[in-house]
Amino acid sequence: MGEEIRIGVYVCHCGKNIAAVVDTSTVADFASSLNDVVVARENTYCCAETGQAQIRDDIKEHNLNRVVIASCSPKLHEPTFRRTVTEAGLNPYLMEMVNIREHCSWVHMRERDAATKKAMDLVKMGVAKARLLQPLSDREVPTTKNALVIGGGIAGLQAATDIANAGHRVYLVEKAPTLGGKVAQLSGVSSDHQSPECLLIPMMTGAIIHPNIEVFTNAEVKSVDGYIGNFKVRIIKHPRYVKESCILCGECSAVCPVEVSNEFNAGMDSRKAIYLPFEQATPSTYVVDMKHCTRCGLCVESCPVNAIDLEDREEELELEVGSIIVATGFESFDPRNKPKYSYSQFKNVITSLQLERMLDPEGPTGGKPLRPSDGRKPTKIAFIQCVGSREEDGNQYCSKICCMSTIKQAKTLKTLFPEADITVYYRDIRLTKKELEKMYREVREAGVLFVRGDIKEVSETEGNNLLIKVHSETLNRMISRDIEMVILAVGLEPCIDGNLIKEIIKVPTGTDGFFMEAHPKLRPIDTVIDGVYLAGACLGPKDIAESIAQASGAAAKVCGLFSKDRLKLDGIISKVDPDVCIGCGICIKQCPFHAIIEEEIEEEKKAKVVEAACKGCGVCAGACPTGAIEAFSFTTEQLHAQIDAALEENPGEKIIAFCCNWCSYAGADFAGVSRLQYPTNVRIIRTMCSGRLSKDIILYAFEKGAGMVLVSGCHPPGDCHYVSGNYRCEERVNSLMKTLPKKGIDPKRLRLEWISAAEGVVFQRVTKEMAKELNDVKG
Amino acid sequence: MTKTGIFLCVCPSATSAIDIEKTAKSIELADRVVYPYRYLCSQRGLRFLDDCIDKDKLDRIFIVACPEDIHRHVFKRASSSKGPGIEYINIGKIKDEKGLIDSIKERLKEDRGKVIKEEVMTREVLVIGGGVGGVQAALDIAEEGYKVYVVERTLSVGGVMAQLDKTFPTMDCSICILGPKLVDAGKTPNIELITNADIKNITGKAGDFNVEVEIQPRYVDMEKCNGCSACVEVCPVILPNEWDLNLKPRKCIYVMFAQSVPLRYTIDKEKCIECELCKKVCELDAINLDEEPKRRTLNVGAIVLATGTQTFDASRKKQYGYGRIKNVVTNMEFERIICASGPTSGELLRPDGKHIKKVAFIQCVGSRDIHFHEYCSSYCCMASIKEGRLVMEHDPDAEVWIFYNDLRAFGKGFEELYVRSEKEGIKFIRGLPGEIRENAETEDPIVTFEDTKTGKVSEIGFDMVVLAVALEPSEQNPRLAEMLDLEIDPHGFFKELNSTSRPLETSNRGVFLAGTCQGPKDIPETVAQASGTAAKVCTLFSEINQPAKRL
Ligand SMILES: Cc1cc2nc3c(=O)[nH]c(=O)nc-3n(C[C@H](O)[C@H](O)[C@H](O)COP(=O)(O)OP(=O)(O)OC[C@H]3O[C@@H](n4cnc5c(N)ncnc54)[C@H](O)[C@@H]3O)c2cc1C
Ligand SMILES: Cc1cc2nc3c(=O)[nH]c(=O)nc-3n(C[C@H](O)[C@H](O)[C@H](O)COP(=O)(O)OP(=O)(O)OC[C@H]3O[C@@H](n4cnc5c(N)ncnc54)[C@H](O)[C@@H]3O)c2cc1C
């Protein structure tokens, strides 16, 4: 192309975030000395209105046709700056960001000189890549204005209702035989006198009868394909074995000979193999639990309306939706995992969930919280807080709702048994809603005792009584107390079935196991996957109000998406050069999205990318033996240019780190955000997927003298944003390892690591280890 | 003869004090049947309702149940397929069977079938308050395709978040993540920002509110000014900058902060000496020293309240000496001190120039204190941990002490940050200090406290003490509440329809709540809730679209 390249470089101070560590004026001066750079400036905040205006003005005034912005992570502001340059008439893909904050100033806080040198290298790499950027155009696709909501708890119900009310079709998929989630099991909710039934029942009924909502209970999502606006979802509807004509007479249950523990009542009583999960279960029909059913057929005979069909079959459906809301909720912590509480060993140690069931007039004890061992009224009751939360060796996080739930339960118990001694053993009482502090005062005034301390042990004494040993913080010594009933305030854990969803939809989870939002502050409802949103406790412990508010928020995102008929998808895709393609078909096999087809050009077989289906991972480009495929914005030429620039000086001392956009690059960002310091000789090169890398590109880095090379991507099996790109990468790295010695390269200099978006610590550890090794090798 | 069916929902929470049988007996006549049913709003209940309507050929139906807004959508849909419309009686406020019987009889006398006239509907929305909550609500509502006005009292949108340095728990830079959102709001064609403006009056109801707004003069033409700042250079009047605790100067013609949206200059008319130097230098002829306040009337269908909070006046807590002791500051002030764009350019300096090496944070100042506010402000434990970490980042040798009662690290990633901070050296002392004195010579504040973990009383001097002050309801809330016929909760925050199940809605059907004006919360919760109001607006607009048949 004959076009003259005119580059503008902007070095952001980010207030002091960058400027306090990196000498930005030196970096800007250096940038202006680089070939093709027409202007290079510093700016206090490039993202502020004035900063953006400066860039726009320069583009016009200096006829810039490439812009390099050295500031924060592209994950934060790439969309912002793409828009900025567009406004000045430049193609958005002619802007390149250089991350000198998360990957430089924040991780080398005490090494000003080295950080400045690194920033200069990074800018040089960015400019080198920018020279080769090509203008791309966004793709437009139509949207299907149907939504899928996964999980029929309070959050899923709210989200489905809001979307349906806005006039869009919603499919609500719940794995249990009834809607309702955990709220159905509660006997009271904390902050007001409304009963959970009055909250939940109209929502469940409303969903069932809503003309825009189709409810699938006893159902699962099997697979999700496609992209924002155009997802294809396969759902399995497990058989219920009871038809809708069921009149709820209960004859079947009466004759069923199989008794199993009743999960709804937290195992405190039993139910039959044919059962109604709870009285107000919705849809209100009985259901057969095939895991336990013996197919004796007694129920079939007993049913007066012939509603039972034990031959009922599983159904599979395919739905087309434009957006997905994940609302799979939580699981209660199982205290059996913590021997010191002796749960399941001693009868009178129960969980807070069990107490909820006991307090329910329809519950196993008819609303009376009596001792499980002898049905007696307990006179000495202890609550133990933080069971399964705030632990060093287990769940580190605070479960947020258990303090509130204990206050609520203690209040109810005190009203039922005014004479009883009730003590709460806690570490901090964490109440957050505006009305709760008053309730806390009232329970204290009513005589409930709060003791700050650490529970060491729960043991049993005569008559199934209990003895607890506590280290009291106030007295600063061990105390022992006789107790008649102990309630463990169990924490919340990520839902196991929710994790299946993680594999299916690829929404990443954090170190705590809960789903991760796209940005903890500004995008708390979005996921990194466009068109997929989160609601409720699947994101982390939340009370009902917060789950509901957030679910409405997720619904609003969907409504916003559906307000337009067509959506824009970005222009980063791959393209085959038919002149170079030899028709080997390797790319067709490796493309995770079946987006490459074979076509005949002048009687020769050639590969061709289907643009709408391409997700731009570049796995094909990494696979192609002839280099016929270009992954836009991450072309081989561009990657080579970045490597060249990074290794221009002292290559042997440097570590080239190839990081995939979704996990490892984000992990390195997270190291930055957490200010985890690591060696300054790391040079990160971003690709969309680790599967973009070919053996040749990795080799190229060694040829140019790189001391070490790190290749990192998302954890197998399920984390890869592009399904299997990480496996392709692994295959290539493994095969390359074998040939390295022949080329005289010590395989130790190449390392493959899986680093998730939450694993800033791992990124730090790996780079430190590599730097140390590099040092050792050099002697 | 018409036959009337009275369906009584017997739900334990609403009817436990009412004798259902007695009620039924005293109302039932040949043409009037009472049907008690447990949980009428359940799927079973609806089947029962349908069956009875068919079986007994009812042509007038009453539903006596909890407040209508909880279940209206259920019964309305169920009834639309059946013949008669449904009349509701709210059981929520009824105490005993006498009350119930009376109110049923009263309603039976009323003429049925009052058809309400089709509702007027303006599909435009007003957001009051342009903090992160208001801006997020505006962005999401605009994305749904509706026009949004944001009325903000100050010169720029941004709210509290614009003043913060970093944000917990991930410690990212506040203005860096907020700034672009503000710029977005300023640019979105469906959003109109009306800054420097007050709400004067509101009349009307859901679908059709009339709002009178008074826009204060900036003395600079918003259309003409392009933010070039030539005027600032020539302005001779130098004033303390409120944004930076008066520690940094600004001119009489100024912007609130560098990332202000809109980025337009304003003259502080009270201090202006009318030298007109700015007027002369302004090439765009944007300056008009005689500008008058303007009035505008907006017609909107829904209103989102996002007026946020104000911070507690720490001088009310006398024993901590705020206002008296120079180096006792509030956490809001400390955010500015530590902020790169703040008065000390991010250096940890006291006003007297001394380096801050030892800082104490005191929690619950004005919160959890029956003398002031009983509620917990919920952000301040984490804010202090954040600020403490920032101190140590600036100076690894600095000492940070946090005095607290309960450390409330309850949100996502909070406990992890707390544990990490304790490991990294922040001292957490259980127990709030009794008082703070000043060392007359060094001006160091001296903190007297009893560590409840050890029971010892000690006195320690610090370079600076930071008070983590409460978030309190804005003084403006009562006025707005009155205009909108809303309830205020006992603390002064706007009251939601139901704190568990309807956190976003209010007793006024067209008014929704976003962010801290409903109660203290952090940024993520504010943002999520603000997005939620966008869905409520959408629902309202589609509801009003299909006018209810009868009331
Ligand atoms: C003991 C206890 C007491 C509590 N007390 C209170 C209180 O007083 N006040 C309060 O506000 N909150 C309280 N809570 C918290 C409250 O339960 C939660 O806020 C609420 O349940 C969250 O709703 P959710 O919809 O997000 O999740 P859930 O209620 O867990 O619902 C999730 C739903 O998704 C379904 N699901 C999961 N995986 C899949 C899948 N793969 N496919 C399809 N469906 C799936 C589940 O079956 C479930 O129905 C309490 C919790 C406990 C444990
Ligand atoms: C010192 C401090 C540190 C904090 N640190 C953090 C943190 O690190 N992380 C975090 O998550 N949260 C933090 N918070 C909490 C966070 O600031 C709030 O959650 C957030 O700002 C709430 O946003 P909002 O939009 O509800 O209210 P605000 O930010 O208060 O905005 C309300 C807006 O409404 C305007 N307004 C008010 N009344 C009217 C009216 N009548 N007419 C027109 N406009 C009006 C105001 O001028 C203001 O612009 C901190 C708070 C403080 C005080």
Ligand code: SF4
């Ligand atoms: S909410 Fe209370 S009991 Fe639950 S984990 Fe947090 S501090 Fe512990």
Ligand code: SF4
């Ligand atoms: S968040 Fe912490 S400091 Fe703030 S009021 Fe609550 S307990 Fe006190």
